[in-house]
Amino acid sequence: MKKNLYIIFKQAIYYPENQLSDDIFRAINNKEAKSAKIKLWIYSSAVALSLAGLIPAIKDLSLQFSNSGFYEYLSLAFSSNGSIISYWKEFMLSLADSLPVESLMFSLLLLFIFFISTRLVMRQFKDKLLTA
Amino acid sequence: MQDSDEELIVEYLKGNQQAFKALVERYTAHLYNFSRRFVGATAAPDIVQETFIKVWKNIRKFDTSRAHFKTWMFTIARNTVIDYMRKKKIAVFSDLNKNEDESFSESLPDNVILPDEALQKLEDRKFLNKLLDQIPPMYREVLILYYQEEMTFSEIGEMLDKPLNTVKSHHRRALKQLKKMTLNNQTQ
Numbered sequence: 001m002k003k004n005l006y007i008i009f010k011q012a013i014y015y016p017e018n019q020l021s022d023d024i025f026r027a028i029n030n031k032e033a034k035s036a037k038i039k040l041w042i043y044s045s046a047v048a049l050s051l052a053g054l055i056p057a058i059k060d061l062s063l064q065f066s067n068s069g070f071y072e073y074l075s076l077a078f079s080s081n082g083s084i085i086s087y088w089k090e091f092m093l094s095l096a097d098s099l100p101v102e103s104l105m106f107s108l109l110l111l112f113i114f115f116i117s118t119r120l121v122m123r124q125f126k127d128k129l130l131t132a
Numbered sequence: 133m134q135d136s137d138e139e140l141i142v143e144y145l146k147g148n149q150q151a152f153k154a155l156v157e158r159y160t161a162h163l164y165n166f167s168r169r170f171v172g173a174t175a176a177p178d179i180v181q182e183t184f185i186k187v188w189k190n191i192r193k194f195d196t197s198r199a200h201f202k203t204w205m206f207t208i209a210r211n212t213v214i215d216y217m218r219k220k221k222i223a224v225f226s227d228l229n230k231n232e233d234e235s236f237s238e239s240l241p242d243n244v245i246l247p248d249e250a251l252q253k254l255e256d257r258k259f260l261n262k263l264l265d266q267i268p269p270m271y272r273e274v275l276i277l278y279y280q281e282e283m284t285f286s287e288i289g290e291m292l293d294k295p296l297n298t299v300k301s302h303h304r305r306a307l308k309q310l311k312k313m314t315l316n317n318q319t320q
Contacts, residue, residue, distance in 0.1 A: 009279035016164035
């Protein structure tokens with residue numbers, strides 16, 4: 001009876017119009033293209049903004065380095081005769097203390113965003129080329 | 133030999149768009165038949181399309197070690213059907229479950245035998261479809277998934293999130309109703 005029921009039920013299957021699969025695939029492609037466009041726009045904006053932010057951030061960072069006395073401490077490392085080796089702990093602490101941490105972190109963050117978003121933009125282009 | 137669903141998913145995730153197209157082509161008719169049983173011929177194509185869009189959006193989250201693709205996809209289709217029915221204020225499977233009396237299922241015999249006379253009547257496609265339309269959705273879905281999609285009771289249970297015995301009892305009740313309606317010729 002079970003076998004008969006399988007056969008009977010199979011005969012009663014409803015079938016869709018022939019083009020339904022194509023319509024669905026087209027709808028998915030459109031969504032994919034739209035989503036890729038939005039992603040590309042977001043990542044490109046991130047590249048542009050991080051690049052625009054990086055220029056003043058690096059200028060500010062270099063100014064902060066000059067004002068903090070970091071370069072003076074660093075030059076000591078090359079000019080002093082052995083005293084740095086004796087007091088290397090104190091020297092490292094002073095060097096670290098003179099670092100413009102906030103400015104440095106901000107610049108590194110912008111650099112990170114720039115590289116990541118550039119990579120994502122490249123990937124979007126690569127996907128576009130693959131699907132074309 | 134045809135690629136398995138899981139192989140096609142792996143291919144698609146590697147960037148082969150045609151692999152997803154193959155999945156769409158493979159399952160469009162199955163999902164259409166399932167959806168049409170609950171939402172009718174007009175809404176069924178939209179349900180199928182929505183289901184595939186959800187599948188496409190979530191395919192990266194699909195874990196091949198936890199479920200079969202077909203079961204996972206039909207679960208999405210069922211949820212899409214339920215959302216549609218709720219929007220249209222049609223009684224859905226879960227609402228009907230509330231009235232279910234589990235003790236009743238225990239009193240049912242293990243096998244419901246459909247006599248030859250009933251089977252002969254059911255061979256009429258239109259007649260069977262009319263009967264299926266009249267069977268409560270929660271029984272109808274078990275019949276469709278079991279006989280048309282050839283899913284096992286445990287796969288159906290996984291899909292409906294119901295214990296195996298409940299699925300079996302729904303199947304028995306569905307057959308009992310089908311038998312009664314066929315013999316009484318209650319197609320209205």
